[in-house]
Amino acid sequence: MERQRMEEENRRIKEYANTQQQREDVAKAEKRAREQALDNVQRTLADQIKRDREEREEQELVRQELYLEEQEQLVRRRERDEMEVRIKQRLELQRERDEQIQFKHLRDGEIKQEEDRFRQQLMAKFAEDDRIEQMNAQKRRIKQMEHKKAVDNLLEQRRRQMTVDKQREVDERIEGERVEQVRKQIIEEERIKLLREHAHRLLGYLPKGVIRDEKDLDYLGNDFKSEFKRRQVNMQHLGGWGN
Incomplete structure (x- = not known):
């Protein structure tokens, strides 16, 4: 009887232990399942963060x-x-020089004709005043x-006076x-002064x-320059432009 009781107790102890x-x-x-699930979530989140970062970097x-x-x-x-402007300027200068040369030729001819008429008029007047036709040949x-x-x-x-008048016009x-x-220089200096005083506070709101x-950016320092360019890149990416 005692033996059976001991066996039964051992059996219950064994069952309890099992x-x-x-x-x-x-x-x-x-x-382990929870840890594995958490690890999976963390890996998935880390992979997503990595992909997002790589996508942003790209x-x-x-x-x-x-x-x-x-x-x-x-x-x-x-x-x-600038090249087109220089070419146009050279062509314009050449055209102006050609026109000036042509005008000078025409003007010289007109001046020569005017001087000849003036000379004839003066000679005729002097001759009349001195009654030169009544003098002997000598x-x-x-x-x-x-x-x-x-x-x-x-x-x-008359020529000297014309030269003086022309030089006065040139002067x-x-x-x-x-x-x-x-x-223009004063206006530009004032514009740069206003930029230096107000551009930093108005970054993002400056009109185009x-x-x-x-x-202009060089006047405002490297920090402003970097931020301005960064905003330009973002606005261009969005299809716009801004400060």
Whole structure:
């Protein structure tokens, strides 16, 4: 009887131990499953974060490449435009020189004709005043030479006065151009001053055209320049333009 009781108790102890072991095994399995699931989620999340980062980096690289390509196109277009302007200026200068030469020839001819008429009128007037037709041949030649010398002096004075008048016109034009250049320089200096004072606070709200070129950005420092270009890249990527 005692033996049976001991065997029964051992059996229950063994069953209890088996049950506990099974529970522990189940708990361990569930823990491993949870850890595996968490690890899977973390790996999936890490992979997604990596893909998102790579996608953003690729998009940023594409934007940078597009921006650089557009800048290169702008440089080439600007160089082409500048070349066209220089060619047009040379052609215009050549045309103006040709016109000036042609005008000078015409003007010289007109001046020569005018001087000839003036000379004839003066000679006729001097002859009439001195009644040269009533003189003998020698006196007539002497008087004609005097008249010619007087006419030449008058014509020379007239030419000098024309030269003085023309030089005055040139000087006035040069002075006008100098004054205009000074005025433009003052306006440009004031524009740069306003940019330096206000551009940093208005970054993102500056109207198109306020920042004209790379030189304007140089006035405003590297931080402003970098942020301005970054915003340009973003706006160009979105199909727009802005500061």
